[in-house]
Amino acid sequence: MKILAALAFLLTFPVSGPAFAAPAAQPAAGGEVVSLAERLSGIERIIWERNARSIPALRDLASKDTDEKVRARALGALTLLRDTGAPKVYLERLSSDPSPRVRRAAADAIGTLGIPPDRVDRLSGPLQKDTDPMVRAECARALGKLGSRAAVGNLLYAVTIDPSPEVRSLAAEALSRLRAAEAEPILTTSALQDRSPMVRVQAVRALAEVAPESSLPLFRDLWKEAADPDLRLEAYRGLLRTTERIRWIEEGLRDADISIRFSALRAWTSRLATTTPGTRFSRTSTEVVRLERLLKDPARGIREFSRQALEKLSYKVRPDGFAYSIDDR
Numbered sequence: 001m002k003i004l005a006a007l008a009f010l011l012t013f014p015v016s017g018p019a020f021a022a023p024a025a026q027p028a029a030g031g032e033v034v035s036l037a038e039r040l041s042g043i044e045r046i047i048w049e050r051n052a053r054s055i056p057a058l059r060d061l062a063s064k065d066t067d068e069k070v071r072a073r074a075l076g077a078l079t080l081l082r083d084t085g086a087p088k089v090y091l092e093r094l095s096s097d098p099s100p101r102v103r104r105a106a107a108d109a110i111g112t113l114g115i116p117p118d119r120v121d122r123l124s125g126p127l128q129k130d131t132d133p134m135v136r137a138e139c140a141r142a143l144g145k146l147g148s149r150a151a152v153g154n155l156l157y158a159v160t161i162d163p164s165p166e167v168r169s170l171a172a173e174a175l176s177r178l179r180a181a182e183a184e185p186i187l188t189t190s191a192l193q194d195r196s197p198m199v200r201v202q203a204v205r206a207l208a209e210v211a212p213e214s215s216l217p218l219f220r221d222l223w224k225e226a227a228d229p230d231l232r233l234e235a236y237r238g239l240l241r242t243t244e245r246i247r248w249i250e251e252g253l254r255d256a257d258i259s260i261r262f263s264a265l266r267a268w269t270s271r272l273a274t275t276t277p278g279t280r281f282s283r284t285s286t287e288v289v290r291l292e293r294l295l296k297d298p299a300r301g302i303r304e305f306s307r308q309a310l311e312k313l314s315y316k317v318r319p320d321g322f323a324y325s326i327d328d329r
Contacts (some may be wrong), residue, residue: 036067039061039070040069043058043061043070043073043074044073046058046077047077050080055085058074058077058078058083059083059086059089062074062089062093063092063093068097068098068101071099072099075102075106075108076105076109078090079105083113084115087116090106090110090113091106091110093105094122094123094139095122095125095126100132100135103126103130104134104135107139108141108142111123111138111143111145111146114146120151124154126139127140127143127155127158128154128157133163133164133167136164137164140155140170140174141174143155143174144170144173144176144177145177147178151174151178155171155174155183156171156183156186159172159183159186159190160189165194165196165199166198168194168202169196172190172202172203172205173202175187175206176205176206180210183210184207184210187203187207188218190203191203191207191222200231204219204231207238208238208241209241212242213243215238218235219238219239221235222235223236233257233259233260233263236252236255239252240252240263248264249268252264252267258298258301258302261297262301262305265305265306269309272287272313281313288315288326291306295323295324297323303323307324315327
């Protein structure tokens with residue numbers, strides 16, 4: 001009878017917003033009918049008010065409501081309310097709910113709330129076997145959030161075998177979160193050969209986290225040869241993570257791609273921020289001359305960033321047509 005009590009509790013909130021087409025109905029305590037729209041509206045009211053007293057009612061709705069929309073939304077509300085007191089609800093919905101929407105919400109709750117971090121197997125199973133790719137993807141993301149190295153083997157399997165690019169991409173991201181250096185060979189293969197540009201980009205990003213120095217040749221080759229601009233950019237960011245960072249900053253500042261030039265500029269100016277406070281760069285210094293040149297860069301974002309950098313160095317900058325100039329007056 002808990003579900004009926006939960007529905008009766010939700011009935012105490014006024015219904016707001018447009019009604020759903022052909023709403024489903026469910027009996028509450030006392031025999032009254034609670035429509036799908038009313039149940040969803042009640043959950044939204046709980047979320048709006050951050051009403052933690054409603055957690056028991058939400059648990060019942062997540063476990064027993066007849067409509068998948070209500071179960072999924074109740075799980076989302078429990079996640080938002082940081083309910084870590086009933087992991088069984090999330091684990092059961094992930095393993096047995098017939099709705100992919102609900103299973104995905106359950107996986108998100110487990111990863112977001114960090115419960116239970118010692119039961120990685122309860123996520124690893126659906127990662128490999130769930131029929132819905134978005135559920136498998138959410139399991140991969142959750143395993144990365146939980147931070148357990150026990151998940152590395154299953155994530156490597158997903159990066160290599162899973163037919164969904166979303167799953168492979170999020171598995172690579174999770175390996176990056178876990179600092180899984182042993183994933184380097186598989187991530188390298190994915191960066192070079194995966195048929196999905198999204199997966200290749202994420203594999204390069206993960207390599208920059210787990211093995212930047214040994215991946216330097218890969219980053220360099222992709223930056224120089226890859227046709228995909230996102231892949232080139234991620235490879236360049238990987239180069240900036242290596243001990244040859246200064247060299248790649250200089251090369252990046254000369255690149256034709258605006259995104260790479262901007263990344264190089266940000267990396268270069270971050271070095272200026274480490275100088276001794278109060279240091280005054282002269283008007284003819286390498287730093288000021290370079291920033292002055294960049295005030296006329298074709299890319300507006302680079303011009304604006306250079307202007308801000310010069311102003312932080314106590315130089316006055318004035319508009320000059322569509323660009324800027326240092327004000328020497």
